[in-house]
Amino acid sequence: MDTKEIEQLLQQALNLAEVYVTAEGTHFKIVAVGECFDGMSKIKQQQAIYAPLMDRITSGELHALSIKTFTPEQWQREKIFNMP
Known part of the structure; x- marks a missing residue:
């Protein structure tokens, strides 16, 4: 599975x-990054990402995931604080 496929799956599932x-x-x-994460706990945000990928995870196609989730407002702050 390539990165573009994962991006498309997540985009379609979570907008x-x-x-x-x-x-x-x-x-x-x-x-x-999405409005869908607003008001969700970090665990719920992680579960939202895992859900559309679960078939690939159980098949072994995806072995390990590192996930960072942000609302658009959080993402703007993150980008500002992490600018070189």
């Missing part, structure tokens, strides 16, 4: 404003 996926073998890093 995200932005989604970025990088990979090293079967280890994937996901950054997802």
